[in-house]
Amino acid sequence: MNPEDHRLLSPRPMPLWEQSAGFPALALADMLSGSPVGRGSGGGKKAKSCIFLFMFGGPSQVDLFDYKPKLQKRDGQTIDNEFRRSTKTKATLQASRRSFKQHGKSGLWCSDAFPNIARHMDKLAVIKSLYSDSFAHGSALLQMNSGRILQGHPSLGAWLSYGLGTLNKNLPDYVVMLDPRGGPTTGAPNWSSGYMPAKYQGTVLRTNSQPMLNLKPSAGTSREQQRRELDFLQTVNAEHERAHPGYSELAARISSYELAFKLQTTAPEALDLSKEDPRTLESYGINEPKPTWHPPAQGPAAFGRQCLTARRLVERGVRFVQIYSGGGGAGGQNTWDGHHGIEENLKLHCPEVDQPIAALLADLEQRGLLDETLVVWGGEFGRMPVSETFNTGGKPGGRDHNPKGFTYWLAGAGVKAGTSYGETDELGEAAVVNRHHLRDLHATILHLMGLDHMRLTYPHGGLQEKLTGVLPTSVIRGVVA
Numbered sequence: 001m002n003p004e005d006h007r008l009l010s011p012r013p014m015p016l017w018e019q020s021a022g023f024p025a026l027a028l029a030d031m032l033s034g035s036p037v038g039r040g041s042g043g044g045k046k047a048k049s050c051i052f053l054f055m056f057g058g059p060s061q062v063d064l065f066d067y068k069p070k071l072q073k074r075d076g077q078t079i080d081n082e083f084r085r086s087t088k089t090k091a092t093l094q095a096s097r098r099s100f101k102q103h104g105k106s107g108l109w110c111s112d113a114f115p116n117i118a119r120h121m122d123k124l125a126v127i128k129s130l131y132s133d134s135f136a137h138g139s140a141l142l143q144m145n146s147g148r149i150l151q152g153h154p155s156l157g158a159w160l161s162y163g164l165g166t167l168n169k170n171l172p173d174y175v176v177m178l179d180p181r182g183g184p185t186t187g188a189p190n191w192s193s194g195y196m197p198a199k200y201q202g203t204v205l206r207t208n209s210q211p212m213l214n215l216k217p218s219a220g221t222s223r224e225q226q227r228r229e230l231d232f233l234q235t236v237n238a239e240h241e242r243a244h245p246g247y248s249e250l251a252a253r254i255s256s257y258e259l260a261f262k263l264q265t266t267a268p269e270a271l272d273l274s275k276e277d278p279r280t281l282e283s284y285g286i287n288e289p290k291p292t293w294h295p296p297a298q299g300p301a302a303f304g305r306q307c308l309t310a311r312r313l314v315e316r317g318v319r320f321v322q323i324y325s326g327g328g329g330a331g332g333q334n335t336w337d338g339h340h341g342i343e344e345n346l347k348l349h350c351p352e353v354d355q356p357i358a359a360l361l362a363d364l365e366q367r368g369l370l371d372e373t374l375v376v377w378g379g380e381f382g383r384m385p386v387s388e389t390f391n392t393g394g395k396p397g398g399r400d401h402n403p404k405g406f407t408y409w410l411a412g413a414g415v416k417a418g419t420s421y422g423e424t425d426e427l428g429e430a431a432v433v434n435r436h437h438l439r440d441l442h443a444t445i446l447h448l449m450g451l452d453h454m455r456l457t458y459p460h461g462g463l464q465e466k467l468t469g470v471l472p473t474s475v476i477r478g479v480v481a
Helices: 016-020 025-032 069-073 117-123 137-146 156-164 223-243 248-271 278-283 300-315 342-366 438-448
Strands: 049-055 078-084 087-092 100-103 108-111 124-131 174-177 203-205 320-325 373-378 406-412 419-421 431-433 458-460 463-465
Touching: 049 156, 049 300, 049 342, 100 117, 108 117, 108 419, 117 124, 117 342, 117 406, 124 431, 124 438, 156 174, 156 320, 156 438, 174 300, 248 300, 278 342, 300 320, 300 342, 320 342, 342 373, 373 438, 406 438
Parallel strands: 049 320, 049 373, 124 419, 174 203, 174 320
Antiparallel strands: 078 087, 100 108, 124 406, 373 406, 458 463
16 A cells, blocks of 8 residues: 555645655545545634744743742852753753743743743743753754654654645645755754655745746746646656656656746746735745854844744745744854853844734734644754853853753644743753653644644554654643643
């Protein structure tokens, strides 16, 4: 049986190349039935699309959302700190230099680093008790994106594309937008389809004025001529595919040619921000000049453009959009990796995302899209409540990596808005109340998208693989409406 017969997806039309691959009639009937096998059970609003705002480098929870009065009082005191797994050192507690306040009817805490997001705290479910397995950027990124610390596994976006099917056959199901300063550590495996067919991998949009290359046909080539050439090429490729069953890269190539043809018409319209109201552009900070005070600083324009593009894409049926803030490798201040001064890092990166994210939440709500879109915010881990030391590679005033206790927030469809869930210890170092491994976050995202993490499987190497793996996993019910 074809591996894709096991997927758990909603009904959708099948592309011609998929039909030619020989799906059994049983699988087709299952997909066209009203209750496909993999949909999440229970009531509640389910999201159609997801926008994942990824703060690459590890944003500092104790300076943004996880207010710790005891940390403020114990500033400068020395404690034993596990700065890497099973490696301890004496370290000095470092209070946040940010000012915290409670906001909205929910009274959720947010620091003055995010003055615009602070106005939307009643929309958020803030999870303060997540933990993961790796202190290193590369493996932590892979685990947050694919559930595993090793390369080769499908990313979250691939699982969602596989499990839910397409809402718009003229646009990619899964889109990734990178920071203008560069991509994250470990690169493309973070949006890979792994052992799934290649068609489920993420499509990367460039951040300049030409998001997709080579969309325009050659000069003098009419659309009708291009259609005839493509039809001939697809016929030859289909014959080759029949002689090489199971070669997913070829099937994906065939599908990509067809999609590219359609994108010549749909992509320019979807990505054309000039069609937006000037007030919308202003709200996202798109016209703001790039700051000159620090060379890595981007200002809100670049991330604002990406957030507005994300809204336009989910509005048109794209399933999963992931936007990276921070790029060009870990270390230094290009990312949220605050080893070399947490205050400088926050002053650089927070203004880049604060206005765009606030505008995105308001825009989605105003258009009625927040009820069908899940918004996820976070990074690969958090930061330590102590000051950096020279033997850990940073400098005093910085904060080291912390996978033992960090914060994510969710907003949108199915989310219990205005919720603070879980706690780290009194200093903000380790999750202690309602602790949840990040695989529980993945299970929760799948649940909010209408999928059951236990039943969404893919056969590989003799196993029924899952995004959440084989260890005990549960949906974080405290953030589900």
